[in-house]
Amino acid sequence: MQPSSTTSSDSNPEFEALLNFLNRNRGFDFTGYKRSSLTRRIQKRMQMIHVESFGDYIDYLEVHPEEFIRLFDTILINVTNFFRDSSAWDHIAQEVIPAILATKRHPSDPIRVWSAGCSTGEEAYTIAILLAEALGADQYRERVKIYASDVDEEALNQARQATYSYRESSSVPPDLLEKYFERTDHHVTFRKDLRRSVIFGRHDLVQDAPISRIDLLICRNVLMYFNAETQSRILTRFHFALHDTGFLFLGKAEMLFTNSNLFVPVDLKRRVFSRVPRITLRDRLMLMNHSNSMDGNSDRLTKHVRFREAAFDASPLAQVVVDANGFVVLSSERARNLLGLSSKDINRPLSDLEIAYKIPDLRSGIEQVNAERRPLTLREIAWITSSGDVRTLEVLVSPVMDTINGGVLLGSSITFTDISRYKQLQDELEHSNQELETAYEELQSTNEELETINEELQSTNEELQTINDELRRRTEELNQVNGFLESILASMRGGVVVVDNDLRVQVWNRRAEDLWGLRSNEVQDKNFLNLDIGLPVAQLRSVIRTSANGESELESITLDAVNRRGKNIKCKVTCSPLYGANNDIRGVILLMEEI
Ligand SMILES: C[S@@+](CC[C@H](N)C(=O)[O-])C[C@H]1O[C@@H](n2cnc3c(N)ncnc32)[C@H](O)[C@@H]1O
Structure with missing residues (x-):
């Protein structure tokens, strides 16, 4: 079902009402999220439960409070991975971590990292591994604190377990997997002694006060979900959160056009930025004093x-x-x-x-x-x-x-x-700059939009993979049951034939093949009474009907027949109804024995 055009969110009062409703009822403020992606996600959920308008969806949420969880699950995309965009993490290991360590005066000074929007924790454990590699396990345990936060409690609960399937951990390089994880059946768990330095907590980037004195702030693939104004507000908080020498590490689609005065790129390609230090009044006065004393201008002015x-x-x-x-x-x-x-x-x-x-x-x-x-x-x-x-x-x-x-x-x-x-040049330059900036912003927005769609697709893919795994498991179970049934049928000494209510053959076991010389695939779905075999099948019509009508549980008849080898035999045919799960009659089972 496609939602009707009334679900378009652009300045749609029904959509605004829905956002207010979510905020009032669950304290989630989605007004700062990009409308395109937000609308798509909400509509996705509405389609699943066949609700057409945002207004109807509010009514639905009021009656079914459990729907909030499913909706938030759909909106908050948790796609993540260990060492996601590995070349950027190489840069963190080779350049950024050494630069942070170099700013520390004392070898025991703490190192504080914040993974904001950490989802199920892979990002937080990735930086933990890199810091442990750089410092050694002992120093890491003494000095490192990694604050990992997300607004999604469910994702945080998973993160706290520190346990991942083999598939989820497949992007950890094998030597690091060996060194930093313990293996259990089908799973790996991050080392407990290092896990203690990672502190998980619920934190809403839009509403909550930032953590402070941070050396490295990792916020990847989160900002792109917000509109420019909210991104700007969050970045101001990030500026506050970081040490003067701190670094900000963003996702590969995130560029920092808004609030670019607060951060400067250290490596734009890897999306690593450094904080622009705040210039205090005292700094300014010192600068002025310095330039005055260098001037000697009165003499020069006279000349x-x-x-x-x-x-x-x-x-x-x-x-x-x-x-x-x-x-x-x-x-x-x-x-x-x-x-x-x-x-x-x-x-x-x-x-x-x-x-x-x-x-x-x-x-x-x-x-x-x-x-x-x-x-x-x-x-x-x-x-x-x-x-x-x-x-x-x-x-x-x-x-x-x-x-x-x-x-x-x-x-x-x-x-x-x-x-x-x-x-004139300045006006032209300003104009071109504005155009360039708009074009950049549009490009950036499109880029972020593409990335969010990508993540949505990945998330759908993960859901499909789970459904696929489940289907595979069910198919295996069915195959086992089928195999079991087939072996029972094959082991029976008599010929077993099962027909449906239209008397079409559904089962024809090996002994029936032996008796009458026709293979199962030759008789499948054929009307039993039309089969040309050595058994006078027409004489069975009334017995089969009696069973099919449920008038008798067990009905036998002995007939003169000619078997596959042309030998005259006496064949006892016993008919009984085939019952379905609801006790309805689905057909008739015929057991044929040479006597
Ligand atoms: C796509 S994941 C990114 C995970 C990880 N940082 C990465 O790049 O692999 C986005 C995460 O941002 C979180 N998020 C969304 N809105 C948030 C908010 N207002 N405050 C904190 N986290 C938020 C979501 O719950 C989700 O876990």
Whole structure:
């Protein structure tokens, strides 16, 4: 059954109501999960129980509370494996673990790992094995704590057992399987002495506070189930959870586009990221102090100003200098061309010139610079030239000080930089960046979507495998029972024939073949009364009918017959009804004996 179109979840109030219902009743908040996958999973469950709309499903859940467990089981895909994406784990063993150990000052410092969304535990035991390999069992036992969490209690219970079938453990390299697992019949169990360092607990990444001071945070194939906003919230918590030198290890379809300022890739291909340390105010002040002391700028500034006075007019910059009273003292040629000034404007009050009107913030800017003795930039000023072109200017107003005479304010210098081209490029770049980002995000989303579908398929595959195993087991049992029945039939001294209610032959044992010279496959499904054998079968019609009607339990008749070898014999035929499981008559059993 396909669910009707009313089940589409896009801003569907019925779907929202269902999510609220799940949250209210079971504390599961699925609103941050990607809608496409979430809808598919819920619909899958609804199809199984023939419920068509989300509204009906709420009613169903109210009446059948056990359905919650099946629904959560369907939504929370538990697909996982030991050493899943093995090349990424090689990188963890060869690069990341040594880097973590190198950050430890003392050889006994603890090493803390968090496997978030650990499912049935394979991931947590994989990192346990790698740490035990790197540290040796004794150090591992003393220093390592692996917190493994999931929202799915059922998966956690399995994880706590630390016991896996041979199929489930087949991706553990044989030497490590031998070293870290104990074998029992059909199963392997992770070594108890190392198991103690792995602590399992229920933790909802959407709602619960993070674990802290983590060196390695493994969260693989979980984020991809969430929408961008929820991913971002979780990543902020992960940033908090990690040590400054900590690493984040994601699944192969997960890229970290959201909150990329919190983490930087260490190895993008293997999805290993390091935490960007938080810069404190103190760090910033120290940086500023450091750059000031390196500057020595007052001397350089003086030389610079003197040099400018000499080369002013030839300067490629559009620059105007006004004195402390606001009169224009100098203007470079470039400024005159750009701003439509002339040499007659020298010694005029700036406030009388066109630029003072066209750039309304200019006069107040100069006043501010004079008062504070600090440069000021007026950004992105639109300027229309005499030829009608629209240009974008950046206007820098700087105080001009007489440093030789005790820092008296002489006036201010105003530099006009035409940033039109830069602005245009910047706009274009921003636009392309946005497009690129959108394309990346779409790509990423598609990638994650594909991965979730992949996991869903794997999960269905696992279910099918279980059904297959069960069918195989049943078939084996049936074969055994069949073999047993066949050997009983073969061992009987008389010919045994079983016919159904239409008198079609269903069973024809070996002795019947011997008596009448026809093989079982030659008579199968043929009407017994039409068979051409040495037995006058027509004479059996009424006896068989009596049994088939249940009028008699045992009915015998002796007939003259000719056997397969052409010998005349006397044959006793005993008929009895064949009863089914419900005591209904399914046919007749005929026992034929030569007497
Ligand atoms: C596909 S498995 C990934 C298992 C393992 N990390 C791996 O990559 O092999 C996703 C796991 O995320 C868990 N999960 C889903 N939502 C969660 C949440 N809100 N908080 C914690 N775990 C969650 C599911 O229960 C499931 O076990």
